[in-house]
Amino acid sequence: MKKVKSFKEFINETYLDQPSDPNILDYDEEKMKKNGYAEVTVIETVDGLEKGDKVLVSATEFGQLDDESFVTCYMNDEEYFIQKKNLQAIA
Numbered sequence: 888m889k890k891v892k893s894f895k896e897f898i899n900e901t902y903l904d905q906p907s908d909p910n911i912l913d914y915d916e917e918k919m920k921k922n923g924y925a926e927v928t929v930i931e932t933v934d935g936l937e938k939g940d941k942v943l944v945s946a947t948e949f950g951q952l953d954d955e956s957f958v959t960c961y962m963n964d965e966e967y968f969i970q971k972k973n974l975q976a977i978a
Contacts, residue, residue, distance in 0.1 A: 907919075907922040907923065909924075909943075909961050909964075909966075914961060914963060914964040916943065919943050919961070920943070923945060923946055923947065924943040924944065924945060924946060924961070925943065925944060925945075925946040925949060925976065925977075926941050926942070926943055926977050927941070927942060927943075927944050927949065927960075927974045927975060927976050927977060928940070928941055928942075928974065928975045928977055929941075929942060929969070929973060929974060930973055930974065930975045931973040933969055933970075933973050934967055934968070934969060935967070936960075936962065936967060936969070940962065941962075941977070942960040942961060942962045942967065942969075942974070943960065943961045943962070944958050944959065944960050944961070944974070945958075945959065949971065949974070949976070952971055953971070954970070954971050954972040955970060955971070955972065956970065956971055957969065957970055957971070958970070958971045958974060960974070
């Protein structure tokens with residue numbers, strides 16, 4: 888007999904573990920935020936991004952990786968790979 892999943896388990900499996908592809912969401916900031924992405928601030932100027940720029944990252948990826956790991960960031964329709972230590976979560 889299969890276990891019936893709670894709504895919380897279902898959401899965690901479908902939205903937080905595998906955020907939707909930004910290309911499918913047309914890089915729409917609101918849609919991305921609703922589908923597992925979080926806004927973070929660039930704290931060091933790197934790879935074409937200036938200190939203070941706000942980018943979107945996968946909340947799961949950002950939360951699980953260590954500071955030396957590279958995180959995929961999105962700004963408008965551009966994709967950047969930046970070390971997590973150069974990003975700060977917005978409170």
